[in-house]
Structure formats: structure tokens, C-alpha cells
Amino acid sequence: MRELGHEFFARSVHEVAHDLVGCTLAVGETAGKIVETEAYDATDPACHAYIGRTARNEVLFGPPGRAYVYLSYGIHSLLNAVAEPEGSAAAVLIRALEPTAGIELMRERRGRDELEELCSGPGKLTEALGVGLDLNGADLTAPPFALHPPGRSWNGTAVITGPRIGITKAAELPWRYCAAGSRFVSRPRPVSLQRPGRRREARV
């Protein structure tokens, strides 16, 4: 089976985010098909690299094809794929997977049985795959990671775009990419999809 190489990631972050949907991501014995991603680049106020280079976002400025893993809300590790040539800071957030291998192990790690609850969110899938901060900066094209392009059955599946989720800055940018009709995409609260600045509009 073919694997993606570094050249796949050395392109516009939007192309990479779009093309990653449908690919299979494996970490150790677990694997899943990517069904939801988001693009972040350095011109984007929501991107960690927007404020410039720091110790935390160092990996974003490095060579493409690496994993950028960071801790969100002090609890969840979030997995990104670094894109664009070295020196250009951009990354694709992996938001959801459709589990395809190592499902029993995922269930143990997640403490859940339902397939839809294993990887349907950026914090969930890192727990299911066993991705932690220790993998920050690791090469996505080498063990324990492996990335494979979509198989034949994927041909014809639409990738739809929409606003990003769970952020307060530049949330209106349509830089989220989803596999159309997938049951495994994350399910954000409707409020997250409303326009910014109106998040707590009084009801009644």
C-alpha cells in the first residue's frame, strides 16, 4: 500500500487539509479514516503561529509532514499535521476519524463502546490513538505514524467546507473540511456555528 511522503505536505495548507480527508491515519495498532480537518495558517488570528515564533509553536515553523501536538484546556492533546515548506507556519488540525483498525484498543482507551464516540472529535481521537505530547514534532511518515491515501471506494465522495469550530477568532473562515454524509464527524453545539460576537444572545 502506498504511503504519503513529505511532498504531500509541502503545499498550500488548504490543499493539504482538503486532500487529507479520506486518507487513513494509523498510529501503532490503531487506525482510522480522516473525515474532518481544519486549516490554520500564520495569517490567521486563530493560529498558534499568528503571534510569531515561540517555544510552544516551534514545530509549526519547521519542515512539513511533522506532528504538532499540544494540550488544550489542560486536558486534551490535539493532533495537527504541519504543512507548507519549512519557514512557512501552517498546520491541519485532525478533527475526526472513522475507526478502521484496533477498535477494541480504542474502546479500552476511551472507556466507550459506541463506534461514533471513539474518534468524533479532536480530543477524542488522540485518546483513542494514544497520541500525547511526547509525539510533538514526530515524523508523520514514520512509525508509530503511517498515512495512506484513500482507496478506490473513496472516489466520488464529496468533501464539503464550512466554518471552523470551537474557536473565538476568525471563526467565520470556511476552513473546515468534512467528508459529506459521514456519521463520524464531530457534533459541535449549534452556538459554535453562529456568527462571532453574538454567542450569548439573550433568548426570549
Add this chain to the structure above:
DNA sequence: GCCAGGATCGTCT
């Protein structure tokens, strides 16, 4: 089924 609130900690001001 929907919503509000809490958990928890690395990073930056």
C-alpha cells in the same frame, strides 16, 4: 434531547 458548568495545566502577559 438540550444546555450549563466544571475539569485542569501549559503558555503567554
Add this chain to the structure above:
DNA sequence: GACGATCCTGGCG
């Protein structure tokens, strides 16, 4: 000392 690219639980209808 404040703030998240989140998730889960409990209370209510």
C-alpha cells in the same frame, strides 16, 4: 493571573 483549536456529566423538560 487569564485563557483556551475540548469533553463529559448532571439537571431539567
